[in-house]
Amino acid sequence: MTVTIKDAEIREHLRERSVATLRRRTYISGVMTALCWLAITFAAVPLVAVIYQLLRRGIPVIVKSGFFTTLPQQPTIFDANNTGGVSNALVGSLAVIVYAALFAVPIGVLMGVYLAESTSKFASLLRIITATMVGAPSILMGLFAFEVVVQQMHVGFSIIAGSFGLAVLVLPVLATATEIAIRNVPSTYREAGLALGAKPSTTSLKIVLPAASTGIVSGIILALSRAVGETAPILLVIGGAYAIAWHPNQAASALPFQMFQDVQSNYPSLQNETWGIALVLVGAVFIISFAARLWAARKKKVQR
Amino acid sequence: MTSNTSTDLRQAAEGHRPSAASRGVYEYVVLSAAGLFAIISLYFVGSIVWQALPAIRHQGLYLLTGTSWVSGGATPALSKFGGLSMITGTIETSLIAIVIAVVVGTGTSLAINLLLPSWMRTIAATTVELLAAIPSVVYGVWGMLVLAPLVISTVGPFLNSLPGGNAVFGTVVAGQSLLLAGFVLAIMVLPTYVAISREVIGAVPHELIEASLSLGATRWQTIWKTILPTGRVGLLGAGALALGRALGETVAVVLVIGQVNQLNFRPLQPGVTLASWIASQWGEAIGSDQMNALFALGALLMAASLGVSFISTRLVSRQRSLVNR
Amino acid sequence: MTSVSGITDPQFEDPRLLPAAMSLRDVSVAFHGRVAVRDVTFDVPANRVTALIGPSGSGKTTLLRSLNRLHDLTKGASVSGTILLGDTDIYQGGIPTTVLRSRIGMVFQRPNPFPTMTIYENAVAGLRFNGVKKKSVLDAAAESALTSADLWDSVKQRLNAHAATLSGGEQQRLCIARALAVEPEVLLMDEPTSALDPISTKRIEELMVELKKRVTIVIVTHNMQQAARVSDLTAFLLMGEDRAGEQIEVSPTLKLFSAPEDQRTLDYIQGRFG
Numbered sequence: 001m002t003v004t005i006k007d008a009e010i011r012e013h014l015r016e017r018s019v020a021t022l023r024r025r026t027y028i029s030g031v032m033t034a035l036c037w038l039a040i041t042f043a044a045v046p047l048v049a050v051i052y053q054l055l056r057r058g059i060p061v062i063v064k065s066g067f068f069t070t071l072p073q074q075p076t077i078f079d080a081n082n083t084g085g086v087s088n089a090l091v092g093s094l095a096v097i098v099y100a101a102l103f104a105v106p107i108g109v110l111m112g113v114y115l116a117e118s119t120s121k122f123a124s125l126l127r128i129i130t131a132t133m134v135g136a137p138s139i140l141m142g143l144f145a146f147e148v149v150v151q152q153m154h155v156g157f158s159i160i161a162g163s164f165g166l167a168v169l170v171l172p173v174l175a176t177a178t179e180i181a182i183r184n185v186p187s188t189y190r191e192a193g194l195a196l197g198a199k200p201s202t203t204s205l206k207i208v209l210p211a212a213s214t215g216i217v218s219g220i221i222l223a224l225s226r227a228v229g230e231t232a233p234i235l236l237v238i239g240g241a242y243a244i245a246w247h248p249n250q251a252a253s254a255l256p257f258q259m260f261q262d263v264q265s266n267y268p269s270l271q272n273e274t275w276g277i278a279l280v281l282v283g284a285v286f287i288i289s290f291a292a293r294l295w296a297a298r299k300k301k302v303q304r
Numbered sequence: 305m306t307s308n309t310s311t312d313l314r315q316a317a318e319g320h321r322p323s324a325a326s327r328g329v330y331e332y333v334v335l336s337a338a339g340l341f342a343i344i345s346l347y348f349v350g351s352i353v354w355q356a357l358p359a360i361r362h363q364g365l366y367l368l369t370g371t372s373w374v375s376g377g378a379t380p381a382l383s384k385f386g387g388l389s390m391i392t393g394t395i396e397t398s399l400i401a402i403v404i405a406v407v408v409g410t411g412t413s414l415a416i417n418l419l420l421p422s423w424m425r426t427i428a429a430t431t432v433e434l435l436a437a438i439p440s441v442v443y444g445v446w447g448m449l450v451l452a453p454l455v456i457s458t459v460g461p462f463l464n465s466l467p468g469g470n471a472v473f474g475t476v477v478a479g480q481s482l483l484l485a486g487f488v489l490a491i492m493v494l495p496t497y498v499a500i501s502r503e504v505i506g507a508v509p510h511e512l513i514e515a516s517l518s519l520g521a522t523r524w525q526t527i528w529k530t531i532l533p534t535g536r537v538g539l540l541g542a543g544a545l546a547l548g549r550a551l552g553e554t555v556a557v558v559l560v561i562g563q564v565n566q567l568n569f570r571p572l573q574p575g576v577t578l579a580s581w582i583a584s585q586w587g588e589a590i591g592s593d594q595m596n597a598l599f600a601l602g603a604l605l606m607a608a609s610l611g612v613s614f615i616s617t618r619l620v621s622r623q624r625s626l627v628n629r
Numbered sequence: 630m631t632s633v634s635g636i637t638d639p640q641f642e643d644p645r646l647l648p649a650a651m652s653l654r655d656v657s658v659a660f661h662g663r664v665a666v667r668d669v670t671f672d673v674p675a676n677r678v679t680a681l682i683g684p685s686g687s688g689k690t691t692l693l694r695s696l697n698r699l700h701d702l703t704k705g706a707s708v709s710g711t712i713l714l715g716d717t718d719i720y721q722g723g724i725p726t727t728v729l730r731s732r733i734g735m736v737f738q739r740p741n742p743f744p745t746m747t748i749y750e751n752a753v754a755g756l757r758f759n760g761v762k763k764k765s766v767l768d769a770a771a772e773s774a775l776t777s778a779d780l781w782d783s784v785k786q787r788l789n790a791h792a793a794t795l796s797g798g799e800q801q802r803l804c805i806a807r808a809l810a811v812e813p814e815v816l817l818m819d820e821p822t823s824a825l826d827p828i829s830t831k832r833i834e835e836l837m838v839e840l841k842k843r844v845t846i847v848i849v850t851h852n853m854q855q856a857a858r859v860s861d862l863t864a865f866l867l868m869g870e871d872r873a874g875e876q877i878e879v880s881p882t883l884k885l886f887s888a889p890e891d892q893r894t895l896d897y898i899q900g901r902f903g
Contacts, residue, residue: 005766005769007812010766010770013763014756014759014766014770014811017760017761017762018728018759018761020760021759021760022728022760024760025524025727026522026725026727028522028524029523032523032527032528033419033523033524035411036412036414036415036419037419039407039409039410039411039412039415040412040416040428042408042412043408043432043435043494044428044431046491047434049450050438050442050443053450054442106337107337109337110337110338111334113334114334114338115338118334118335118338122338123338126341129341129342130341131614131617132613132614132617133345133348135545135548135549135612135613135616135617136348136552136606136609136610136613137553137579137605137606137609138552138554139552139554139582139583139605140348140602140605140606141348142583143355143582143599144347144348147351147355148347168348171341171344175341201328201329201331204330205330226437226439228439229439229440229441231439231441231554232440232583235554235583235586236582236586259441259445260441260555260558260559263444263448263449264559271449274445274449278439278441282437282438282442285438286434289437421704422704509741511737511739511741512741513702514699514735514737514741515735515743515807516743516754516758517699517702517730518697518730518733518734518735518808518817519730519731519734519754519755519758519807519811520728520731520755520758520759521755521758522727522758529743529754529757529758530743534743534744536745
């Protein structure tokens with residue numbers, strides 16, 4: 001680099017450019033800042049729009065007598081509004097999630113403990129597998145559940161097959177939530193336990209896990225409440241029965257499953273009923289996750 | 305405890321360092337849970353690939369390049385299962401979704417971190433999280449019953465009225481289309497993108513922002529030249545994570561894409577994706593060679609999304625280590 | 630030259646009598662209504678080094694950051710009083726902050742070169758922000774600024790290397806070059822050597838004395854020896870009873886460290902608190 005330009009010239013050119021471009025720079029900055037505001041507004045619109053529709057179209061559906069307590073009916077040309085209720089789907093959803101939880105919660109939590117405490121090569125490999133599985137498409141859990149439960153175990157289309165699909169879906173989520181909750185426990189707790197002469201396992205069970213329990217429990221609740229709304233993992237395997245069923249080997253319906261079926265029917269009354277189911281699902285998820293957060297926040301305060 | 309506590313404690317602590325010898329029931333229980341998950345994960349990949357193999361053997365490359373999907377029924381030799389429309393449909397809808405989500409999501413994250421007063425930040429962040437808590441079937445129903453009519457009545461005619469609108473976007477026939485599917489997907493993956501990008505942008509050292517401003521940069525110059533470049537790896541990871549979500553989304557797409565097995569490239573035309581085709585064909589496919597073909601589409605989807613997911617987690621953790629250096 | 634009590638050096642000039650680059654009049658800074666610095670009034674002499682010293686919590690950095698309106702970024706921060714750059718009121722005078730900040734540069738506590746940019750890009754970043762595109766000007770400015778920051782000879786062979794490849798001291802000098810390239814009238818330095826080793830610190834101190842020809846410097850330092858070594862004028866701040874920083878004494882450095890007017894200054898420089 002050979003310098004032929006003097007400092008004074010640089011200064012003059014700089015001042016000139018700075019003034020010449022100031023208006024444009026300020027203008028662009030203002031426009032882009034406005035666009036950022038627009039983006040955040042745009043991001044909030046769907047939430048507001050969906051909730052508005054849920055309330056407007058869903059409330060009339062769920063206040064209909066027998067919505068929660070009767071079985072669905074097929075509308076006919078004589079009675080196009082005869083849609084019945086969702087009692088079977090309600091029971092089915094509860095059954096599916098309970099069986100899924102029985103399988104996924106113990107394994108997920110124990111695995112999370114392992115991920116949080118182990119420094120082995122296997123643990124770091126497992127961490128990568130877990131992070132990758134969290135991103136796996138949920139429809140694949142349906143295919144997997146079909147292959148394992150319906151075909152190989154000869155159970156057939158059933159609640160338990162749906163539960164298996166959901167369980168595989170939430171396992172990595174539960175493990176991650178547990179791992180984070182345990183890692184958030186100050187290391188001094190563990191050190192204090194060890195210093196008092198307790199074995200590592202005793203320290204984990206008696207000190208670390210209780211301290212992390214709030215985080216673990218709220219993680220479980222959040223993951224399961226979201227799993228209730230999942231359609232794809234159960235879609236291929238649950239069977240879709242029009243009767244109340246809760247036995248693991250029975251075919252059943254579930255709330256998101258029934259929504260998916262009803263909205264594709266040709267009867268406007270059945271399509272409209274999906275707003276009621278949607279309101280129930282979203283309301284439940286919101287209330288449960290809000291309550292879980294509130295509870296976790298309060299617990300935290302009490303502990304301090 | 306005696307007065308000599310601190311040394312006692314240290315000795316006690318050192319005496320109980322976890323070692324192979326001190327492994328008890330607890331360690332084995334925890335380890336076996338982890339092992340079980342590893343086995344499930346392997347079995348997951350294995351069984352989908354296993355069920356896909358017959359279709360791969362019979363259809364070969366036609367699975368990737370063919371466009372007709374015909375079951376031979378009792379004579380499997382007549383079956384033709386081509387997945388090209390599903391592949392292109394998946395790519396098209398995901399691209400639309402990711403472009404919208406990245407633009408809107410980056411703007412949202414910038415606004416949350418730099419523009420909103422601090423008390424509103426938590427509210428905004430919670431709002432975006434709530435978006436993620438809404439089940440995908442609800443978005444599907446909303447898209448089908450509320451947005452699709454809007455596409456027919458307003459959005460479609462508007463796009464068609466633009467110069468060259470028919471050639472670029474295709475003529476609007478039904479509301480359900482690649483564009484609507486991409487749009488609904490964008491809303492669905494937005495929370496994923498914002499969650500990560502908000503963290504990435506928030507982690508850009510404040511000193512860099514101040515350095516930029518104190519050189520006379522405007523707010524946008526600071527964002528464009530300092531904040532976004534510093535966070536680019538993490539933002540890329542966030543985009544990849546959102547892409548992974550968009551690739552595999554099923555029920556919402558079934559309801560808003562039109563489910564037509566056609567090789568379409570114009571946004572207002574209907575289409576189909578890998579996941580939505582699996583869901584919609586499943587009922588008639590069970591037990592036949594078509595089922596194996598659907599498993600093959602599933603295997604393809606799995607390879608794509610696990611790959612993307614793996615890359616995205618690597619990118620995000622690389623960004624974290626870059627910033628915390 | 631008027632004589633200053635306690636100084637016998639015939640070469641001594643009183644920096645307070647020199648033309649002012651900046652003037653502070655009753656400057657107060659508050660965060661959410663809580664006053665952090667109260668009623669500071671003094672002139673910053675042009676082409677001299679002015680040091681702000683005082684114990685932690687005395688508001689040195691807070692005051693410094695009000696001089697280029699960096700507090701504008703902090704929600705709830707308010708600056709009152711008058712700060713003049715030349716004749717321009719920097720808060721009320723209608724000068725855009727972008728222009729103001731290109732006239733008043735800043736160097737921070739920790740070296741903060743832009744990590745995604747090369748050495749060259751860092752050096753010319755400010756010019757580019759200000760709309761300079763001409764390659765010849767950018768090249769000349771980079772060389773001039775890097776030379777002034779005593780960095781040119783060691784980096785001229787690797788201008789396209791990333792800034793992170795430099796040592797801490799070199800990074801800080803790159804930051805000084807980056808600020809100088811915009812040709813500011815005033816350079817604010819916020820404890821610029823606190824993250825550096827003694828040798829790098831010494832180089833930057835020598836640099837500051839050199840840079841006086843080019844720019845007016847205001848430096849915050851917790852290191853009294855540093856203030857004594859590099860500055861011409863020293864302002865001593867102390868936390869008052871309501872925890873707000875107050876100006877105790879502004880004197881020529883030689884005088885402040887040899888014959889301070891205020892007992893509290895004497896206590897501080899003798900290490901009785903802070």
